[in-house]
Amino acid sequence: xxxxxxxxxxxxxxxxxxxxxxxxxxxxxxxxxxTWIRQPPGKRLExxxxxxxxxxxxxxxxxxxxxxxxxxxxxNQFSLKLSxxxxxxxxxxxxxxxxxxxxxxxxxxxxxxxxxxxx
Amino acid sequence: xxxMTQSPSSLSASVGDRVTITCRASHDIRIFLNWYQEKxxxxxxxxxxxxxxxxxxxxxxxxxxxxxxxxxxxxSSLQPEDFATYHCQQSYSTPRTFGQGTKLEIK
Numbered sequence: 300x301x302x303x304x305x306x307x308x309x310x311x312x313x314x315x316x317x318x319x320x321x322x323x324x325x326x327x328x329x330x331x332x333x334t335w336i337r338q339p340p341g342k343r344l345e346x347x348x349x350x351x352x353x354x355x356x357x358x359x360x361x362x363x364x365x366x367x368x369x370x371x372x373x374x375n376q377f378s379l380k381l382s383x384x385x386x387x388x389x390x391x392x393x394x395x396x397x398x399x400x401x402x403x404x405x406x407x408x409x410x411x412x413x414x415x416x417x418x
Numbered sequence: 419x420x421x422m423t424q425s426p427s428s429l430s431a432s433v434g435d436r437v438t439i440t441c442r443a444s445h446d447i448r449i450f451l452n453w454y455q456e457k458x459x460x461x462x463x464x465x466x467x468x469x470x471x472x473x474x475x476x477x478x479x480x481x482x483x484x485x486x487x488x489x490x491x492x493x494s495s496l497q498p499e500d501f502a503t504y505h506c507q508q509s510y511s512t513p514r515t516f517g518q519g520t521k522l523e524i525k
Binding site for chain 1: 419449450452454460461462463464467468471473505507509512513514515516517518519
């Protein structure tokens with residue numbers, strides 16, 4: 300049974316860098332897209348970006364170059380960095396596994412991390 | 419970006435009811451449409467992928483249909499554990515986008 304566990308700072312000040320890491324337990328790291336998704340309070344889910352096991356990335360253009368995804372295959376981990384955060388980046392952040400077969404679905408999710416940006 | 423619009427945004431129903439939620443895409447996405455169920459304090463759970471394929475372990479009372487721009491999620495007989503928020507998501511292109519969600523409440 301594949302499980303994702305995530306961690307990172309939950310309270311940031313404006314202009315700081317958000318940093319979250321997700322570890323994959325119990326399954327293969329290769330053959331999937333490892334994804335970050337967020338949900339601001341009262342708003343819809345927003346796809347942040349994805350990275351595969353070899354490090355190839357896809358980012359949401361709406362985040363204007365502030366996002367960096369990385370992967371550590373030796374630890375079955377992938378990470379998100381979002382620079383220059385503002386209050387608009389306050390959200391629950393989820394890591395998820397992107398399964399390409401069947402049309403790129405998010406079939407396993409981490410529990411979510413609430414990140415608040417406040418001065 | 420492909421815009422996803424769900425209707426209704428909220429819905430009240432009773433246990434045993436048949437419920438349908440719709441999702442419309444701003445462009446043709448063929449069958450690249452997925453449905454998720456979200457409960458308070460929990461991560462979303464995949465229900466339906468590729469418009470009509472049931473994810474392993476999901477009860478058969480859930481079904482999906484549609485192609486192109488118009489899709490539906492149907493719950494044939496509501497159970498108490500089905501009261502939740504439902505999200506559609508297109509996987510046709512990046513950025514991958516979600517609908518605004520449909521909150522299903524007990525009448």
